[in-house]
Amino acid sequence: MSPPLLSVEHLDVVYDGSITALSDVSLTVGEGQVVAVLGSNGAGKTSLLRAISRALGPYGGAVTGGAVRFAGADIAGLDTAAVVRRGLVQVPEGRRVFRDLSVADNLRAGGYTVRDARARAEARDRVLDLFPILAERRAQPGGLLSGGQQQMLAIGRALMASPRLLLLDEPSLGLAPLLVDQIGEIITQINRQGTAVLLIEQNAVMGLRVADAASVLEVGRVTAAGPADELSASDEVRERYLGVSVPEVAADPLVVAAPEISTAEPPKRLRVEGLTVRFGGITALSDVSFTVEPGTVHALIGPNGAGKSTLVNVLGGAYRATEGAVRYGDEELTALPSHRVAGLGVARTFQNISLALEDTVEDNLLVGRHRLMRAGLVSGAFRSPRVRREERAHRETVAGIAELLGIGHLLRTPVHTLAYGDRKRVELGRALAARPSLLLLDEPVAGMTHGESQDMADTIRQVRRDLGLSIVLVEHDMPFVMGLAEQVTVLDFGKKIAEGTPAEVQRDPDVLRAYLGAAAA
Amino acid sequence: MSYFLEQVLNGLSYGLVLSLVAAGFAIVFTSTGVLNFAHGSVVLLGAYLVAVLHPTIGFWPALLVAMAGAALVGVAINTLLVRHLADPNPGTAAILMLGVDIVLLTELTRRIGNQVLTLGAPWGASVVSVGEVSLPTGRVVAAAVTVVAFAVLWYLFSRTDLGVGMRAAAADGPTASLMGIRLTRTAATGWALAGVLAAVAGIFLTSFPAPGVAPTVALSALAAIPAWVLGGFDSVPGAIVGGLLIGLTSALVTGYESDLHGVLGTGFGEVAPYVVMIIVLLVRPSGLLGSKEAVRV
Numbered sequence: 001m002s003p004p005l006l007s008v009e010h011l012d013v014v015y016d017g018s019i020t021a022l023s024d025v026s027l028t029v030g031e032g033q034v035v036a037v038l039g040s041n042g043a044g045k046t047s048l049l050r051a052i053s054r055a056l057g058p059y060g061g062a063v064t065g066g067a068v069r070f071a072g073a074d075i076a077g078l079d080t081a082a083v084v085r086r087g088l089v090q091v092p093e094g095r096r097v098f099r100d101l102s103v104a105d106n107l108r109a110g111g112y113t114v115r116d117a118r119a120r121a122e123a124r125d126r127v128l129d130l131f132p133i134l135a136e137r138r139a140q141p142g143g144l145l146s147g148g149q150q151q152m153l154a155i156g157r158a159l160m161a162s163p164r165l166l167l168l169d170e171p172s173l174g175l176a177p178l179l180v181d182q183i184g185e186i187i188t189q190i191n192r193q194g195t196a197v198l199l200i201e202q203n204a205v206m207g208l209r210v211a212d213a214a215s216v217l218e219v220g221r222v223t224a225a226g227p228a229d230e231l232s233a234s235d236e237v238r239e240r241y242l243g244v245s246v247p248e249v250a251a252d253p254l255v256v257a258a259p260e261i262s263t264a265e266p267p268k269r270l271r272v273e274g275l276t277v278r279f280g281g282i283t284a285l286s287d288v289s290f291t292v293e294p295g296t297v298h299a300l301i302g303p304n305g306a307g308k309s310t311l312v313n314v315l316g317g318a319y320r321a322t323e324g325a326v327r328y329g330d331e332e333l334t335a336l337p338s339h340r341v342a343g344l345g346v347a348r349t350f351q352n353i354s355l356a357l358e359d360t361v362e363d364n365l366l367v368g369r370h371r372l373m374r375a376g377l378v379s380g381a382f383r384s385p386r387v388r389r390e391e392r393a394h395r396e397t398v399a400g401i402a403e404l405l406g407i408g409h410l411l412r413t414p415v416h417t418l419a420y421g422d423r424k425r426v427e428l429g430r431a432l433a434a435r436p437s438l439l440l441l442d443e444p445v446a447g448m449t450h451g452e453s454q455d456m457a458d459t460i461r462q463v464r465r466d467l468g469l470s471i472v473l474v475e476h477d478m479p480f481v482m483g484l485a486e487q488v489t490v491l492d493f494g495k496k497i498a499e500g501t502p503a504e505v506q507r508d509p510d511v512l513r514a515y516l517g518a519a520a521a
Numbered sequence: 522m523s524y525f526l527e528q529v530l531n532g533l534s535y536g537l538v539l540s541l542v543a544a545g546f547a548i549v550f551t552s553t554g555v556l557n558f559a560h561g562s563v564v565l566l567g568a569y570l571v572a573v574l575h576p577t578i579g580f581w582p583a584l585l586v587a588m589a590g591a592a593l594v595g596v597a598i599n600t601l602l603v604r605h606l607a608d609p610n611p612g613t614a615a616i617l618m619l620g621v622d623i624v625l626l627t628e629l630t631r632r633i634g635n636q637v638l639t640l641g642a643p644w645g646a647s648v649v650s651v652g653e654v655s656l657p658t659g660r661v662v663a664a665a666v667t668v669v670a671f672a673v674l675w676y677l678f679s680r681t682d683l684g685v686g687m688r689a690a691a692a693d694g695p696t697a698s699l700m701g702i703r704l705t706r707t708a709a710t711g712w713a714l715a716g717v718l719a720a721v722a723g724i725f726l727t728s729f730p731a732p733g734v735a736p737t738v739a740l741s742a743l744a745a746i747p748a749w750v751l752g753g754f755d756s757v758p759g760a761i762v763g764g765l766l767i768g769l770t771s772a773l774v775t776g777y778e779s780d781l782h783g784v785l786g787t788g789f790g791e792v793a794p795y796v797v798m799i800i801v802l803l804v805r806p807s808g809l810l811g812s813k814e815a816v817r818v
Binding site: 053055058079080081084085089090092096098099100101105106108109110112113157158161 | 679682685692695696701
């Protein structure tokens with residue numbers, strides 16, 4: 001029997017000389033196979049792909065044990081570019097298209113290693129055949145494509161090198177359900193044309209549907225492996241990753257000793273009236289109005305590109321409104337710079353996480369306390385007793401918040417070593433540290449597994465109950481907001497298309513059309 | 522009227538030479554993220570090589586050697602120094618380049634002494650006149666050569682694999698290497714290109730109406746920094762626009778110095794580029810054509 005196309009044998013990967021990302025990981029991909037690697041954030045999936053592509057170096061990682069063989073040969077001595085030349089090509093996490101380069105030049109960069117003009121033209125024809133939209137938009141900069149189109153460009157770019165094995169890192173991340181299905185079909189199609197695929201996914205439904213075999217990775221180890229249909233039938237995988245038969249979350253989750261984090265003031269009514277935002281010629285939001293009652297959770301949902309993040313950015317003071325008004329209590333927010341908005345008790349988290357990576361969790365949380373710190377520069381420099389007392393108080397508050405969010409044990413850990421899910425919690429913690437009365441959460445569970453987003457939902461419920469604040473929750477994951485929000489506003493292409501309780505919105509035909517495509521309506 | 526036209530043409534041709542130097546800054550910055558403050562000394566090195574070699578091998582061969590020499594020095598700086606920085610951040614690299622600049626400039630100053638070396642350019646001190654407007658031949662040649670050089674650069678960056686690879690590497694290095702693009706090669710190419718441009722600019726900055734090759738040339742090459750910054754740190758087209766703007770400004774301010782005397786005093790022509798740079802930076806921090814860091818919050 002010939003050796004498998006790719007075999008990973010007892011692989012160990014360590015970052016910064018001490019942080020273990022993978023230990024004793026083994027898996028194989030045969031010629032013509034699709035193999036999925038499933039796992040939560042922080043399981044080591046991306047490290048595995050980096051190790052296979054020999055691209056750990058720039059991230060401070062190294063292979064400390066085991067081997068990766070491709071077509072029978074150990075690739076330990078090769079650099080990233082040489083691995084590509086052997087036919088092992090990766091589509092990195094987050095797509096990473098070259099935003100300023102045209103679609104055509106992105107593809108050209110992908111075919112960089114192919115010297116033969118005819119082979120290259122054939123590869124390009126194949127790619128454009130697979131993704132007709134790329135031919136249509138070939139002259140546009142990659143950065144102007146939508147999320148789904150960028151994913152197609154990233155895959156097409158990798159296919160330009162006519163790989164023998166295509167490595168895909170989270171191709172479904174951040175895409176609406178309809179697009180995820182489409183990407184799944186594309187993977188099957190690529191595989192049918194003779195390319196083996198190693199697929200990294202936290203979306204286990206999609207991973208198991210397209211794969212022949214799969215491995216489950218948890219905290220750097222393979223905890224389950226086998227044919228895809230066997231794994232989808234296993235109870236453990238079903239429960240953890242597929243969201244099947246998860247016991248209903250207890251109505252009253254266990255109460256951690258309520259920390260002393262009172263909100264500064266009781267929450268006020270947030271009124272958005274006729275809000276329109278234009279960037280150049282593009283209208284991101286058009287005449288959107290809704291009201292958030294004090295102390296409630298109000299969800300803003302909509303497919304990618306609906307204008308949800310734009311709306312949060314206006315509420316937080318990062319973008320200016322072109323027309324319309326946003327009132328929090330009696331204050332008009334649209335005219336204020338971000339720091340003044342924060343001063344009114346409005347705090348936010350960011351979709352793509354915006355933390356000081358080198359600093360500890362505690363320091364990142366303390367940043368959130370900034371607006372409440374009284375000591376000035378001079379007394380701070382001399383560390384007067386009053387300053388030290390104040391600092392101690394802030395540290396205690398921050399520790400209480402960390403405890404509430406389940407990251408108390410990580411206070412002294414630098415953020416860059418944390419897994420994605422924990423970073424999301426640190427973000428939430430930093431926003432809470434500012435003692436807000438209105439909390440803006442921008443996609444708090446983007447990129448999380450079903451189990452992780454359940455945990456996050458519990459946390460959000462608890463935060464709201466213990467702290468009594470209003471929450472504006474932006475999400476494209478519909479089931480997630482259904483169990484959380486009292487009111488839902490649905491956006492599509494910058495317009496409000498529905499509003500009401502979760503149950504009402506779920507039945508709305510316009511919403512179904514926006515989410516599931518015309519076929520569903 | 523002809524005096525005004527003469528000043529404008531003077532400014533534009535001088536501006537094109539500045540844009541050659543500025544493009545060198547921009548190319549090194551995009552391909553390796555380094556603020557190359559030693560670039561002025563490399564310009565001087567190019568001119569110096571031509572000055573010492575032309576009596577024996579002739580002007581054009583000397584120019585070829587100078588281009589190769591300046592390219593090689595650029596590649597060497599990158600391979601031997603920049604790549605081995607323990608802490609590869611732009612600040613450290615910029616300080617390193619200031620050090621390299623001082624070493625290179627000191628050595629060239631020692632060799633040149635107080636003389637002003639002649640360049641031996643075939644156009645000498647001749648002047649082209651059309652009607653009432655006359656311009657130094659060297660400036661006319663400079664304008665023509667610069668236009669050709671930018672056409673070649675445009676072709677390289679937009680039509681060749683190497684150029685597309687360099688743009689990809691500049692946009693996102695780790696991802697580019699996943700396409701099989703070798704970052705060491707794109708970086709070396711960037712430094713070599715900058716060296717070639719520096720040598721070419723060197724001969725035009727030292728030939729008539731400039732007196733000849735003297736250490737001060739390294740300083741006058743730094744007048745390209747406002748051009749570079751003005752155009753946007755990472756943009757070659759920006760370098761052209763910036764160069765033209767700075768050239769025009771300094772030529773007009775110098776040309777009409779006697780009229781402006783009462784207001785600005787003498788020598789304002791040398792300061793004017795920096796004043797323009799400061800004003801533009803206040804209004805457009807990323808320069809005229811630089812890519813704005815599009816941060817999605």
